Structure formats: C-alpha cells, structure tokens
Amino acid sequence: MNRVVNFSAGPGALPLPVLEQVQAELLDWHGAGMSVMEMSHRGKEFMSIAAQAEADLRALMKIPDSYKVLFMQGGATAQFGLIPMNLLGDKTGADYVVTGDWGKKAAKEAAKYCKVNVAASSAEDKFTHIPDRAGWQLDPAAAYVHITPNETIHGVEFPGDPDVGGVPLVADMSSNIISRPVDVSRYGLIYAGAQKNIGPAGLTLVIVREDLLGRASATTPGVFDYKAVADGESMLNTPPCFAWYVAGLVFKWALDQGGLDVIAQRNAAKAKLLYDYIDANAFYRNPVKPEHRSRMNVPFTLANPELDADFLKGAAAAGLSGLKGHRSVGGMRASIYNAMPESGVRALIDYMQEFARTRG
Ligand SMILES: *Cc1c(COP(=O)(O)O)cnc(C)c1O
Numbered sequence: 001m002n003r004v005v006n007f008s009a010g011p012g013a014l015p016l017p018v019l020e021q022v023q024a025e026l027l028d029w030h031g032a033g034m035s036v037m038e039m040s041h042r043g044k045e046f047m048s049i050a051a052q053a054e055a056d057l058r059a060l061m062k063i064p065d066s067y068k069v070l071f072m073q074g075g076a077t078a079q080f081g082l083i084p085m086n087l088l089g090d091k092t093g094a095d096y097v098v099t100g101d102w103g104k105k106a107a108k109e110a111a112k113y114c115k116v117n118v119a120a121s122s123a124e125d126k127f128t129h130i131p132d133r134a135g136w137q138l139d140p141a142a143a144y145v146h147i148t149p150n151e152t153i154h155g156v157e158f159p160g161d162p163d164v165g166g167v168p169l170v171a172d173m174s175s176n177i178i179s180r181p182v183d184v185s186r187y188g189l190i191y192a193g194a195q196k197n198i199g200p201a202g203l204t205l206v207i208v209r210e211d212l213l214g215r216a217s218a219t220t221p222g223v224f225d226y227k228a229v230a231d232g233e234s235m236l237n238t239p240p241c242f243a244w245y246v247a248g249l250v251f252k253w254a255l256d257q258g259g260l261d262v263i264a265q266r267n268a269a270k271a272k273l274l275y276d277y278i279d280a281n282a283f284y285r286n287p288v289k290p291e292h293r294s295r296m297n298v299p300f301t302l303a304n305p306e307l308d309a310d311f312l313k314g315a316a317a318a319g320l321s322g323l324k325g326h327r328s329v330g331g332m333r334a335s336i337y338n339a340m341p342e343s344g345v346r347a348l349i350d351y352m353q354e355f356a357r358t359r360g
Pocket residue numbers: 010074075076077078102148150151152172173174175193194196
C-alpha cells in the first residue's frame with residue numbers, strides 16, 4: 001500500500017484512523033454479522049450509529065438544543081434551492097454576500113425562487129477579499145442573509161462569524177465546517193456537503209434553528225421540507241447510511257484530537273507554513289488579501305504558467321496528489337483540510353522549494 005499526500009479539494013482526504021476503523025468493521029459491524037451498508041436504517045444498530053453521530057457533532061460544535069441537525073442528501077448544491085423554498089415564508093427576497101463562485105451559484109439558484117439582493121460582492125477584484133461588513137447593503141425585509149464562509153475555489157475565508165442583526169444568517173460551510181470553533185447561535189442555518197471535512201459524498205448536513213422550521217412553500221418536495229425531515233429524524237426515507245456512519249467516526253476522531261480549538265490551532269499552523277513560504281518566494285504567488293486567506297484551500301500560481309504541467313507531474317511523482325487548481329482560476333490549489341497532517345504540508349513545501357530552485 002502506498003497512500004499519497006492528498007490535496008484534493010473534494011472529495012478530500014479522510015483521517016487514516018477513520019479509514020482503518022471502517023476497514024476493520026466493514027464485514028461485521030460490532031458483531032451484527034453484516035456491514036453498515038447492509039443493515040436496516042430502522043434497526044437498533046443503525047439507530048445507535050445515527051444517534052451517536054449526532055451527539056458527537058453536537059458536542060464538537062457545541063450546538064445549542066434549540067437547533068436541529070438534519071442528515072440530508074443532494075449536496076450543498078441542492079441546498080442552494082432548498083434554502084429559499086424552506087425559509088422564505090411570507091417574505092419575497094433574500095440577501096446574498098457573494099465572495100466567490102460558490103456564493104454566486106447559490107445566489108443564481110435562489111433567484112429561481114425569490115428576489116435576490118446581492119448585498120455585497122468581491123467579483124470586481126476577482127474574489128480576493130471579503131467585503132467589509134460596514135459596506136453590505138442589507139435589506140431589512142430579507143428572509144435571510146446568505147454567506148459562504150470559505151470559498152473553496154478562490155481560497156478566501158471569513159475571519160469570523162459576521163453580525164447581521166435580527167435577520168437569520170445562512171452559511172454554506174461545505175469546505176470549512178469543523179475546522180475551527182463557530183458560534184452556532186449567530187446563525188439561523190448552517191449547511192455543508194460532507195465530502196470535504198466530514199466524510200463520504202452523499203451526505204449533506206443542515207443545522208437549523210428550530211423557529212425557522214415550518215415555513216416551507218407548499219410545493220417543496222416532502223423529503224426536502226426541513227420541518228418534515230426534523231420531525232422524521234432524517235429518516236423520512238432511506239438516509240445515506242454509510243456516509244452517516246463514516247461522518248460519525250470523523251466526529252469522534254475530531255473529539256479525540258481535543259476538539260475544535262486544537263484542530264483550529266493545527267489548521268492555522270499548517271496554513272501559515274504554506275502562505276509564509278509562498279510569500280517569501282518570488283516564484284509562487286497567492287493573490288488573496290492576507291487577513292482573508294483560507295486556512296483550508298490555498299490557491300497559488302507559478303511565475304511561469306508554462307511550467308504548470310511539469311510542476312504537477314513532478315508533484316505526482318513525489319506522491320503529492322490533487323494539486324491542480326480549479327479550471328476557473330487555473331494554477332495550483334492545495335486543499336489542507338482537517339485530515340491533512342503538518343508533515344504533508346511540509347512535504348509540499350519541500351517539493352515547491354526544489355522545483356523553484358531547479359526550474360524557477
Ligand atoms: C464543494 C462545495 C459545494 C458543492 O457541494 P456539493 O455537495 O457537490 O453540491 C458548495 N459550496 C461549497 C463552499 C463547496 O466547497
């Protein structure tokens with residue numbers, strides 16, 4: 001076996017101890033005589049797996065009791081439409097702060113269902129900073145304010161949890177959930193596709209304040225009505241059982257690491273190593289305003305883009321995988337989620353150093 005250092009943006013690397021536990025339990029989960037993939041979602045074994053995963057996530061993120069945790073399907077992309085369907089109620093519009101391609105996509109999909117007010121956007125500087133809160137043009141009549149706390153493609157991240165007053169704040173945390181402590185009480189709703197920091201694709205987490213439930217439009221599909229999902233404990237139909245189980249192991253792993261304070265410190269240290277190296281070397285460049293740089297996704301360009309293909313080829317030969325930048329921005333991108341050890345970041349820096357020395 002020869003595992004690579006995996007910088008993939010998503011699906012991304014999972015903690016090795018989690019994968020090893022999945023492997024050990026695969027054929028016979030805790031004496032059930034079958035794998036988690038093969039058992040009834042209504043049986044006592046899976047019910048215990050599901051409940052433990054939720055309890056561990058609640059402990060990890062310190063989720064208040066007044067919030068429901070929903071284990072859904074359809075990815076973050078489905079939520080782009082489900083959010084207005086579920087949260088508009090008798091309102092007609094919503095505010096969107098657009099800080100990258102994912103926020104742009106969320107706003108575009110929402111525009112099918114409501115009047116979208118782009119309260120702020122950093123499109124004019126190619127999404128390389130988070131617009132100052134003071135300049136946001138919020139609509140006091142908006143049903144909610146939508147933000148993307150970490151833009152996976154552009155590598156920009158909100159430095160904290162913004163204050164939007166009494167209007168519910170909705171956040172797409174697909175690429176930075178459980179990477180640092182978050183004050184959940186500041187949000188009306190948090191959602192995330194699982195495949196970056198949580199587990200296998202196919203599972204979508206929704207953390208929603210209870211008072212926002214019960215507003216779904218009449219045409220919302222039943223399995224996507226947050227209140228119905230909450231009342232049915234995310235088992236209205238067959239849930240993504242295996243992904244839910246693996247996510248539970250990841251939550252347990254994160255708690256075993258010491259929780260989100262410890263994980264946040266590690267993530268900050270890993271990101272600092274890489275940005276410091278990029279900033280100190282003229283051959284590499286990251287365009288994002290330093291205080292808004294993502295701790296999860298680090299895009300960078302080479303001084304000579306004609307060397308991109310060689311850089312990637314050499315990286316692959318050195319066991320460094322998934323570094324190609326998103327097609328919309330080009331260059332490279334190192335995604336350094338929770339499961340990426342500091343040694344992986346150091347291996348990347350060593351490679352970058354050698355490449356710049358010999359080819360720069
Ligand atoms: C990956 C990603 C998405 C898309 O997630 P899917 O689960 O594939 O729909 C949306 N938003 C952000 C911030 C992402 O990183």
